[in-house]
Amino acid sequence: xxxxxxxxxxxxxxxxxxxxxxxxxxxxxxxxxxxxxxxxxxxxxxxxxxxxxxxxxxxxxxxxxxxxxxxxxxxxxxxxxxxxxxxxxxxxxxxxxxxxxxxxxxxxxxxxxxxxxxxxxxxxxxxxxxxxxxxxxxxxxxxxxxxxxxxxxxxxxxxxxxxxxxxxxxxxxxxxxxxxxxxxxxxxxxxxxxxxxxxxxxxxxxxxxxxxxxxxxxxxxxxxxxxxxxxxxxxxxxxxxxxxxxxxxxxxxxxxxxxxxxxxxxxxxxxxxxxxxxxxxxxxxxxxxxxxx
Amino acid sequence: xxxxxxxxxxxxxxxxxxxxxxxxxxxxxxxxxxxxxxxxxxxxxxxxxxxxxxxxxxxxxxxxxxxxxxxxxxxxxxxxxxxxxxxxxxxxxxxxxxxxxxxxxxxxxxxxxxxxxxxxxxxxxxxxxxxxxxxxxxxxxxxxxxxxxxxxxxxxxxxxxxxxxxxxxxxxxxxxxxxxxxxxxxxxxxxxxxxxxxxxxxxxxxxxxxxxxxxxxxxxxxxxxxxxxxxxxxxxxxxxxxxxxxxxxxxxxxxxxxxxxxxxxxxxxxxxxxxxxxxxxxxxxxxxxxxxxxxxxxxxxxxxxxxxxxxxxxxxxxxxxxxxxxxxxxxxxxxxxxxxxxxxxxxxxxxxxxxxxxxxxxxxxxxxxxxxxxxxxxxxxxxxxxxx
Numbered sequence: 202x203x204x205x206x207x208x209x210x211x212x213x214x215x216x217x218x219x220x221x222x223x224x225x226x227x228x229x230x231x232x233x234x235x236x237x238x239x240x241x242x243x244x245x246x247x248x249x250x251x252x253x254x255x256x257x258x259x260x261x262x263x264x265x266x267x268x269x270x271x272x273x274x275x276x277x278x279x280x281x282x283x284x285x286x287x288x289x290x291x292x293x294x295x296x297x298x299x300x301x302x303x304x305x306x307x308x309x310x311x312x313x314x315x316x317x318x319x320x321x322x323x324x325x326x327x328x329x330x331x332x333x334x335x336x337x338x339x340x341x342x343x344x345x346x347x348x349x350x351x352x353x354x355x356x357x358x359x360x361x362x363x364x365x366x367x368x369x370x371x372x373x374x375x376x377x378x379x380x381x382x383x384x385x386x387x388x389x390x391x392x393x394x395x396x397x398x399x400x401x402x403x404x405x406x407x408x409x410x411x412x413x414x415x416x417x418x419x420x421x422x423x424x425x426x427x428x429x430x431x432x433x434x435x436x437x438x439x440x441x442x443x444x445x446x447x448x449x450x451x452x453x454x455x456x457x458x459x460x461x462x463x464x465x466x467x468x469x470x471x472x473x474x475x476x477x478x479x480x481x482x483x484x485x486x487x488x489x490x491x492x493x494x
Numbered sequence: 495x496x497x498x499x500x501x502x503x504x505x506x507x508x509x510x511x512x513x514x515x516x517x518x519x520x521x522x523x524x525x526x527x528x529x530x531x532x533x534x535x536x537x538x539x540x541x542x543x544x545x546x547x548x549x550x551x552x553x554x555x556x557x558x559x560x561x562x563x564x565x566x567x568x569x570x571x572x573x574x575x576x577x578x579x580x581x582x583x584x585x586x587x588x589x590x591x592x593x594x595x596x597x598x599x600x601x602x603x604x605x606x607x608x609x610x611x612x613x614x615x616x617x618x619x620x621x622x623x624x625x626x627x628x629x630x631x632x633x634x635x636x637x638x639x640x641x642x643x644x645x646x647x648x649x650x651x652x653x654x655x656x657x658x659x660x661x662x663x664x665x666x667x668x669x670x671x672x673x674x675x676x677x678x679x680x681x682x683x684x685x686x687x688x689x690x691x692x693x694x695x696x697x698x699x700x701x702x703x704x705x706x707x708x709x710x711x712x713x714x715x716x717x718x719x720x721x722x723x724x725x726x727x728x729x730x731x732x733x734x735x736x737x738x739x740x741x742x743x744x745x746x747x748x749x750x751x752x753x754x755x756x757x758x759x760x761x762x763x764x765x766x767x768x769x770x771x772x773x774x775x776x777x778x779x780x781x782x783x784x785x786x787x788x789x790x791x792x793x794x795x796x797x798x799x800x801x802x803x804x805x806x807x808x809x810x811x812x813x814x815x816x817x818x819x820x821x822x823x824x825x826x827x828x829x830x831x832x833x834x835x836x837x838x839x840x841x842x843x844x845x846x847x848x849x850x851x852x853x854x855x856x857x858x859x860x861x862x863x864x865x866x867x868x869x870x871x872x873x874x875x876x877x878x879x880x881x882x
Contacts (some may be wrong), residue, residue, distance in 0.1 A: 386549050387582035389645055390572040390601040399597075402589045 228467075234460030252461035262462065263438065265445040266469075269421060269462060272441060276420040277413060279360050284367025284412065285405070289397075291372055302372075305365045313330065317429025320358045324430075344431060348438035351431045355439050357424055363419065367412045374408035410481045414474055421470055442466055496653040496686065498525040502557030502567075504543055505854045510555070515585040517543045520557070527562075527653070528684040530677075532697035536733070537705035541690045544707070545656050548688065549576045561653050568804055582663060583638035584628040592617070592626040597645045602649075602659040616644045619679065642805035647679065649748040661696065673700060694734050706730050722781070723871065728878045731779050737811065737847045740785070741875065742778040742796075742867070746771045751868075753778065754816045758794055758868060769881045776881070779873035782811070785848035788866040794860025795864035799844050810854035813845045814863060 205213040216490070235253065238246045256262060287305070292298045311407045324344050326332040335342040344354040378400065427433060433440035433448075440448075446466065450459035504518040513519060518540045525531055525548075533541040546552035547559060550571040558567045566574050577598075577690065595613045604612075617623045621638045625633065630641055639660060646655045657676075661669045680687050690829065692695050697704050698718035706714045706729070714726040725731035731739030742753055750757040751770070754866050760767045770776050788795035798814035848854075848865060857863060872879040 293598065379582065381580040381582055381584050384546075384571075384578070385580060385642070385645075387551065388549065388571045388576060388578045389598040391597070392601065399586045399588055 220231070231460045231463050233463055234456050237457055239456045248457065252457045253465070256462045256465060259307065261437070262445060265440055265442050266439075267353075268440070269442045270353075270468070271352055272423070273420045274419055276359055276363075277416055279356070280364045280367050280416055281409065281413060283360065283364050285371050285409075287364060287368035288371035288375055289401070293376070302369070305368055308362050308365050309369075311362070313425035314429050316358060316362050317426040320354065320361075320426070321430050324354050336421055346435055348435055351435055351438045355423075355427050355430060359420060362426075363416060366417065370408045370412045371405055374405045378404045406481070406484070410478065411482065413477060417477060418474065420468060421473070496532070496561040497527045497563075498548060498654060498686065498688075499560040500524070500544075500548070500557075502547060502554035502559060504547060504552065504554045504556075505542075513710070513878050516710050518547070518554070520656050523705070523712060523714055523715070525688060527686055527687055527729075530680050530687045531689065532701035532704045533690045533707055534686065534692065534694060534697040534733075536692055538808045539707040540710040541692075541707050542658055543710075544580070545658055545688065545690050548654070549578045554775060555757045566741045574648065575651060575653050576656060577649065577652045577654070578658065579639070579642045579646055579660045582658045583642045584633060584642050584644075585633075585638050587629075587631040589630055590627050590628050591622055591633070591641055594630045594641050595622075595626075595648055598645050612648045612650070618709050619647070620644050620675065622766045628878075636664045636672065641834055643676075650683075650731070652685065654688060657687070657689040657691075659691050660689075663845070663856060671697075676700065694736075698734075708733070714796075720783065721775050724873060724880060725779065728777065728779065728875050729871070731781075731875075735781060735783075737782055737849075739781050739873075740846050742780070742846070743775065744778050746773070751778075753796065753867075756796070761872070761874065766881050770874055771874060773876040773881075777875040777878075778867065779875055780867050781871060782847045782849040784869065784871040785846070785850075786866045787848075787850065787853060788864040789816075790864050792864060792866065794866065794868050796867045797862050797864050799860050800857045800861050800863050801845060802859055803850075803854045805855075810850045810852070812848045812850055812854050812857055812863070814848070814865070816846055816863070 236247060236249060238248045238251075240246065291301050291305070308316075323329045324332045324342075326336045326343060327425045332342060332344075341347075342350055344351045382400045382404075384398065386400055386410065391399070422443050423441055427439040427441060428444060433444045443466075445460060448461055449455050449462065500796065501522045502518070503520040505516045507515060510516050517782070521544070525729060533544060535541050543552065547554045550559075550569055550573070552568070553567065559566050560566060561574065569577070584599060590598065592613055595616055596609045599609045599612060613626070614623070617626050620643065622640060623635070625637065633641070643655075643660070647654065661672060664672060673696065676687070676689075676764060679685070686824040687701075689697070689700050691700075698721070702717065702723055703715060705712050708727075708729045714721060714730045716724075716726075721730055721734045723736065725739060728739075728741055731741065734876070744751050744753040746752070746760075747757075749760065751760055752758075761837060790797075796816065798816045801815055803810055803812040
C-alpha cells in the first residue's frame with residue numbers, strides 16, 4: 202500500500218482559497234440573503250423558503266424568463282449557422298486571411314455599453330443611418346415605441362456583436378482539418394455539400410460546442426445592451442432576466458427576493474448548459490453506442 | 495486500369511528559373527498498365543508532388559499527364575477515376591465502415607444493390623466484414639487505413655491506386671500483413687499501383703519497378719536487384735542498402751588504378767577502363783555485402799585498420815579506416831549521408847564498412863585487415879554517374 206501523504210492538500214490550497222473568494226463566498230452570501238427578509242441593515246428576519254416560493258409564482262418573472270428563452274434561442278439559431286457560413290467564406294491563407302480576420306474581430310473589441318450606444322444612434326429615425334434608411338423606405342420602424350422593433354433591434358445588435366466570435370472559432374476549427382481529408386473527398390467524388398456534411402461539420406463539433414455554450418450563457422445573461430438601448434422597454438418588451446433582477450435588487454432594494462431569484466437564475470443556466478452539453482456530446486455519434494456482436 | 499504517361503515538371507512558385515525552384519524537374523516516364531511501382535526517396539525529394547500530379551490533386555506547372563494516350567492534365571481526380579490512399583488514414587467520422595466504403599460509389603450514383611454487393615466484396619477482401627456496421631471513428635489506425643484503401647478498391651474501374659506512405663502510422667507487424675494484402679490485391683486484380691515511400695524495404699518488397707528520386711529528379715528506375723547491384727548514381731548507392739555502398743576515391747595512373755597510395759589492376763572491361771583513363775579521377779563503389787576479408791599476400795586486397803566490429807544479430811558490420819600510403823586520396827565511407835567526404839572516423843579519416851559473417855568476431859580494433867574490393871560486383875563512378 203502506498204503511504205498517504207497529507208501534504209498534497211497544501212498544493213491544492215491556493216486554488217481552494219481563490220475559488221472560495223471568487224465563487225463560493227459570494228454565492229453563499231446570496232444563499233444567506235435568499236432566506237432572510239432584510240428590513241434594514243440592522244434588522245433581518247429568517248423567512249425560510251418564502252422568497253423562493255414567491256419568486257416561482259411571480260408572473261412578471263415568468264414573462265421575463267420566456268422572453269429570455271426566446272431571445273437566447275433566436276441568438277443561437279441565427280448566430281451559429283451565420284458564424285459557420287462566415288468561417289466557410291473567409292479566405293484560408295495569405296494577406297487576405299489576415300486582413301479579414303482583423304476586420305471580423307473588430308466588433309468583438311467594442312465594450313458592451315458602447316455597442317448599445319452605437320445601435321441606439323444607428324437605429325434612430327431622425328439621425329441614425331439604419332433608422333433613417335428604414336423610414337425612408339417606408340417602414341414604420343421605431344425601436345422606442347414598437348415592442349417587436351425593439352426586440353428585433355436587440356437581436357440584430359447581438360448578432361452583429363457576437364457572430365464574429367462564432368465565425369472565428371469555426372474558422373480555427375476549419376483550419377485544423379488536414380488537407381488529406383479534402384483531397385480524399387475530392388478523390389471519392391464528394392459534392393461540396395457532402396464535404397461540409399461529412400468532413401467539416403463533424404470536425405467542427407468541438408468548437409461548435411464551445412460556441413453554443415458561450416453564446417447561450419452570454420445571451421442568457423444579456424444586460425448592458427438592452428439597458429443602454431431601450432432600458433428594457435417599450436413596456437417590458439426587452440426586459441430580460443438580468444434586467445429584471447437588477448430592478449429588484451438595486452432599484453427596489455428587495456435583497457431577499459433578488460437573492461432567491463439569483464439562485465434560481467444560476468440553476469437555470471447550469472441546467473440548460475448541462476442539457477446542451479450532453480446533447481451535443483452525443484449528436485452525431487449515437488450509432489457508436491450500438492453494441493457490436 | 496490504364497497506362498500512365500508523364501511528361502511534366504512542377505514548380506510551386508511562379509517563374510521558376512534555376513533547378514532549385516522546381517519541386518519536380520522535367521521528367522518523362524511511363525507507368526505500364528497493371529504494374530506495381532514504388533517512388534522511393536528521402537523527404538522533400540518530390541515524390542508526393544509527383545503522386546499528386548498523377549492523381550490530379552495538383553496540376554503540373556508544365557507538361558502533360560496522359561492515361562492510355564488520353565491527355566488528362568486538366569481533369570479533376572474524379573474525372574481521372576483515380577484512387578489515392580494517404581499517409582494518415584482518412585475516414586468519415588459520422589459514417590459506419592460500410593457507409594465509408596460505399597461513399598465513393600454513392601457519390602457517383604451507383605444503384606444501391608450494386609453498392610451493397612461491391613462493399614460486401616471489398617469488406618471480405620480486407621477482412622472488414624465483421625465491423626461493417628460499426629462506427630468507423632472508433633477503430634484502430636490499421637483498420638482505418640484499410641477503410642481508406644477499401645474506398646479506393648470499391649470502384650472496380652479505377653485507372654490506378656496511388657499510395658502516399660500509407661503504412662507510416664501502422665504497427666510494424668501489421669505493416670507486414672497490410673503489405674502482403676496489397677501484393678495479393680495487385681496479383682488478383684492487375685491494378686496499376688504506385689506506392690510512395692521513403693522506406694527502402696517497403697519499396698523493394700512491394701514494387702516490380704522502383705523509381706528512386708532525389709531533389710525533384712528520378713535518378714534511377716529499376717528492379718530491386720538492379721538498384722542493389724548497379725546503382726546508376728552514387729545517390730542510389732548511398733540510399734539503397736543498410737549501410738549504403740562504400741565509395742572510394744581513386745585515380746588512373748599509368749595503366750593502373752591507384753587507391754590510397756597502392757596500385758591495383760584495372761577492370762577487365764575495356765570500355766570501362768577507357769572511360770576511367772579518360773576521367774583520371776573516379777570513385778570505386780562496392781557494397782558492404784561484397785567486401786570480403788582477404789589474405790595479406792593478395793595483390794588485389796586493400797588494407798584497412800579496423801575501427802570496430804559490431805554484431806548485428808545474424809551478421810557483423812565492420813568499420814575500417816583505409817590506410818593512405820601516399821597521402822592525398824582518402825577513402826569515402828558512407829552511411830546514406832551524402833557530403834563532400836561522407837562519414838569520417840573518430841580521428842577525421844574516412845571509414846569503410848563491410849558486412850561480414852562470424853569471421854568478423856576475430857577482428858580487433860587497431861588491427862590491419864585486408865579486404866577484397868575488386869571483383870565483378872565492383873562499380874565505377876565518374877562525376878557520380880555509373881560507368882557502364
